[in-house]
Amino acid sequence: MAAVQETVDRVRQIDVDQYRYGFETIIESEKAPKGLSEDTVRYISAKKNEPAWMLEWRLEAYRRWLTMEEPKWARVEYPKIDFQDLYYYSAPKPKKTIGSIDEIDPEILETYKKLGIPLREIEALEGVVRPEGERRIAVDAVFDSVSVATTFQKELKQAGVIFMPISEAIREHPELVKQYLGTVVPTSDNFYATLNSAVFSDGSFVYVPPGVRCPMELSTYFRINERNTGQFERTLIIADKGAYVSYLEGCTAPQRDENQLHAAVVELVTLDDAEIKYSTVQNWYPGNSEGKGGIYNFVTKRGDCRGDNSKISWTQVETGSAITWKYPSCILRGDNSRGEFYSIAISNGYQQVDSGTKMIHLGKNTTSRIISKGIAAGKSQNTYRGLVTAHRKATNARNFTACDSLLIGDQCGAHTVPYIEAKNASTLFEHEATTSKISEDVLFYCIQRGLSQEEAVGLVVNGFVKDVLQQLPMEFAVEAQKLISISLEGSVG
Amino acid sequence: MTALLEVKDLQVRVEDREILHGLTMTVNGGEVHAIMGPNGSGKSTLSHVIAGKPGYEVTGGEILFKGEDLLEMEPDERAAKGVFLAFQYPVEIPGVTTMNFLRTAVNAQRKARGESEYLVPDFLRKVREVAASLNIPMDMLKRGVNVGFSGGEKKRNEVLQMALFQPSLCILDEMDSGLDIDALRVAADGVNALRSPDRAMVVITHYQRLLNYIVPDHVHVMSKGRVVKSGGKELALELEESGYAQYEDAAA
Ligand SMILES: Nc1ncnc2c1ncn2[C@@H]1O[C@H](COP(=O)(O)OP(=O)(O)O)[C@@H](O)[C@H]1O
Ligand SMILES: [Mg+2]
Numbered sequence: 001m002a003a004v005q006e007t008v009d010r011v012r013q014i015d016v017d018q019y020r021y022g023f024e025t026i027i028e029s030e031k032a033p034k035g036l037s038e039d040t041v042r043y044i045s046a047k048k049n050e051p052a053w054m055l056e057w058r059l060e061a062y063r064r065w066l067t068m069e070e071p072k073w074a075r076v077e078y079p080k081i082d083f084q085d086l087y088y089y090s091a092p093k094p095k096k097t098i099g100s101i102d103e104i105d106p107e108i109l110e111t112y113k114k115l116g117i118p119l120r121e122i123e124a125l126e127g128v129v130r131p132e133g134e135r136r137i138a139v140d141a142v143f144d145s146v147s148v149a150t151t152f153q154k155e156l157k158q159a160g161v162i163f164m165p166i167s168e169a170i171r172e173h174p175e176l177v178k179q180y181l182g183t184v185v186p187t188s189d190n191f192y193a194t195l196n197s198a199v200f201s202d203g204s205f206v207y208v209p210p211g212v213r214c215p216m217e218l219s220t221y222f223r224i225n226e227r228n229t230g231q232f233e234r235t236l237i238i239a240d241k242g243a244y245v246s247y248l249e250g251c252t253a254p255q256r257d258e259n260q261l262h263a264a265v266v267e268l269v270t271l272d273d274a275e276i277k278y279s280t281v282q283n284w285y286p287g288n289s290e291g292k293g294g295i296y297n298f299v300t301k302r303g304d305c306r307g308d309n310s311k312i313s314w315t316q317v318e319t320g321s322a323i324t325w326k327y328p329s330c331i332l333r334g335d336n337s338r339g340e341f342y343s344i345a346i347s348n349g350y351q352q353v354d355s356g357t358k359m360i361h362l363g364k365n366t367t368s369r370i371i372s373k374g375i376a377a378g379k380s381q382n383t384y385r386g387l388v389t390a391h392r393k394a395t396n397a398r399n400f401t402a403c404d405s406l407l408i409g410d411q412c413g414a415h416t417v418p419y420i421e422a423k424n425a426s427t428l429f430e431h432e433a434t435t436s437k438i439s440e441d442v443l444f445y446c447i448q449r450g451l452s453q454e455e456a457v458g459l460v461v462n463g464f465v466k467d468v469l470q471q472l473p474m475e476f477a478v479e480a481q482k483l484i485s486i487s488l489e490g491s492v493g
Numbered sequence: 494m495t496a497l498l499e500v501k502d503l504q505v506r507v508e509d510r511e512i513l514h515g516l517t518m519t520v521n522g523g524e525v526h527a528i529m530g531p532n533g534s535g536k537s538t539l540s541h542v543i544a545g546k547p548g549y550e551v552t553g554g555e556i557l558f559k560g561e562d563l564l565e566m567e568p569d570e571r572a573a574k575g576v577f578l579a580f581q582y583p584v585e586i587p588g589v590t591t592m593n594f595l596r597t598a599v600n601a602q603r604k605a606r607g608e609s610e611y612l613v614p615d616f617l618r619k620v621r622e623v624a625a626s627l628n629i630p631m632d633m634l635k636r637g638v639n640v641g642f643s644g645g646e647k648k649r650n651e652v653l654q655m656a657l658f659q660p661s662l663c664i665l666d667e668m669d670s671g672l673d674i675d676a677l678r679v680a681a682d683g684v685n686a687l688r689s690p691d692r693a694m695v696v697i698t699h700y701q702r703l704l705n706y707i708v709p710d711h712v713h714v715m716s717k718g719r720v721v722k723s724g725g726k727e728l729a730l731e732l733e734e735s736g737y738a739q740y741e742d743a744a745a
Contacts, residue, residue, distance in 0.1 A: 003687045047573055051495035118695070139712070191523075245692050343516065424508060439584065440547070440548075441584050442584045442585075442586055444546050444568070444600070445580065445584045445586070446580050446586070446594075447545075447569050447572070448544050448546075448568060448569075448572055448577075448580075449572055449594075449601075449602075449658075450546075450569050450572040450573050450598050450599075450601040450602035450605065450658075451569060451597060451598060451653065452569050452601070453569075455597070455601060459586070459589055459591070459594070459597060461586030462589070463586055463589035463637065464587070464588055465588070466587075466588035468590070
């Protein structure tokens with residue numbers, strides 16, 4: 001039997017019960033009643049002790065949402081979602097407000113351990129002191145809908161960096177939240193973003209003041225734990241003039257039979273000379289071998305290079321979810337601003353990925369770079385969808401796009417859908433695309449040298465995605481590399 | 494003494510066409526065997542079947558390696574047990590540095606044999622030593638596996654791996670193809686340095702030329718899927734003069 005055929009067969013046998021992150025933490029939780037109405041919105045807002053303006057903002061979004069329709073243009077298929085059959089809010093029942101590690105439910109801590117949250121972060125959670133000079137990562141862990149632990153607060157505070165759950169920011173820094181929330185992704189933006197605006201439960205808020213380089217990587221771990229709880233994260237990151245911050249987002253979710261909806265919104269704003277680097281590793285439950293279950297990941301992520309000479313860079317490693325619908329984008333408003341999108345999207349089993357980016361060139365001399373690596377295995381469908389536009393005033397806009405797809409087996413599909421619009425004669429947009437099958441000869445070469453079939457596939461795929469992996473912060477890259485092997489290996493094992 | 498490699502009456506099909514029609518040969522430790530034959534006679538097929546490349550159906554006969562049934566083993570297991578194939582056309586693996594590849598492979602083999610992984614400094618020292626003997630600059634090892642390598646560099650990279658893995662059976666498929674005389678000499682010297690009493694080499698070649706550098710103990714002539722004549726090293730010279738035509742008739 002041909003090597004690729006063998007891979008395909010083994011992929012077919014994925015025992016998803018082995019999904020590494022599929023377990024459930026049994027803790028008491030507090031939920032909003034099922035379904036969505038103005039009352040649900042009020043319930044969530046009240047739970048969060050929100051000021052009246054925030055409730056109003058949510059209600060307006062909710063009313064808008066009632067008039068909207070689900071988008072249908074993506075190359076993904078799924079049964080109709082019954083929005084009245086979901087819970088919109090679920091929180092581990094806190095005894096009191098959580099201030100320190102000791103107060104965190106030991107079961108929750110155990111969950112983090114099972115998740116394989118990098119050791120140093122467990123250490124951080126457990127308050128282990130590390131040697132001076134070692135680079136640290138601050139974690140804001142989102143467990144279902146409530147942030148349960150935030151570390152390194154003090155040091156960040158000294159630098160003037162605000163890093164806290166957005167629900168707290170709404171109460172403690174209303175002026176900043178009001179000034180920026182919804183200015184990149186307006187409440188009316190799209191069906192899922194609007195839904196998020198109405199019911200978002202929690203997420204992260206980051207503000208880096210002028211001239212400050214954030215002293216550590218900021219990191220959030222998401223997890224969807226409750227059955228049938230849509231998770232609606234809302235993240236807002238602002239880098240003020242000359243500021244820099246690198247933000248890491250990692251996610252896992254326990255295994256579920258029912259599909260779980262996840263509709264997050266992430267907004268990034270950079271002012272003059274500022275830079276935000278946003279990295280994601282997403283490995284939510286992809287569904288079982290028959291394509292049952294798994295996360296619906298309908299996310300709106302957008303960055304606004306509002307100031308001159310500012311830069312926003314998205315890096316994503318997407319290996320999980322049953323359906324991914326995600327286009328982290330950059331609005332290049334400031335002159336000389338730069339947008340980057342580096343993506344690895346792996347689909348296996350029955351996963352469907354429709355992901356890409358939008359680079360919208362508005363300012364002069366704006367540049368953007370898109371490097372997308374799609375890997376499709378099993379019976380999955382993997383689509384890159386990208387838009388690059390230059391407006392009339394965007395003189396000398398430059399874009400370089402390279403989309404490479406790798407197919408493992410012959411029952412999967414890779415598709416590239418680039419839209420390019422230049423309304424300015426000085427624009428220079430370059431687009432390259434390749435699609436190839438993983439070569440049997442290459443696999444056999446590796447295997448002849450002693451690698452197992454799985455190791456060979458992992459090695460070849462990691463080589464294929466190298467350009468993107470290099471964009472990730474070091475410690476994240478190592479994990480991502482393992483994850484890539486696991487997501488295909490698990491498929492071959 | 495058990496032979497290192499015993500191929501007995503091997504019959505192989507590819508896509509319903511029989512390519513090897515009952516091939517027999519025995520290779521003992523310390524020996525160098527040359528397999529010669531015209532294009533299409535089944536030389537590469539034999540090497541692939543020994544290494545376990547998918548796509549070939551063995552319909553008869555057997556292959557014993559150190560007395561064990563080789564055909565029962567997975568190809569990576571064969572590698573760990575000491576079967577090495579230097580490919581006629583080594584592939585390129587973009588994005589995977591040669592150094593990373595070598596380390597992954599060495600450690601995979603060691604793990605399969607129940608040995609501990611190489612420590613990085615030990616590994617580096619070993620690679621440096623071997624690379625120097627083959628005129629391979631360390632810079633080359635930082636590039637993707639075979640990516641942008643010249644023909645000679647690719648073949649030297651094969652010999653480098655052979656020297657690192659220390660296999661007991663080395664099959665060299667058309668090592669001379671695409672090499673100029675200087676490159677050929679470097680590669681052949683590397684191979685000769687690996688000759689040892691507990692290691693055997695099977696050198697597959699179309700031309701006699703290579704055998705001036707790697708001198709065989711035995712020569713087999715293959716034609717149309719069979720060994721049609723075996724002899725000592727003089728057989729290669731004889732072939733050089735008379736060509737393969739007589740054997741094509743013999744096989745038919
Ligand atoms: N994958 C394959 N599919 C079909 N025919 C093949 C395949 N591989 C080899 N053959 C055929 O088998 C015969 C022997 O080929 P090969 O072993 O490559 O010969 P050699 O190495 O001696 O030149 C040739 O006729 C060739 O066309
Ligand atoms: Mg050949």
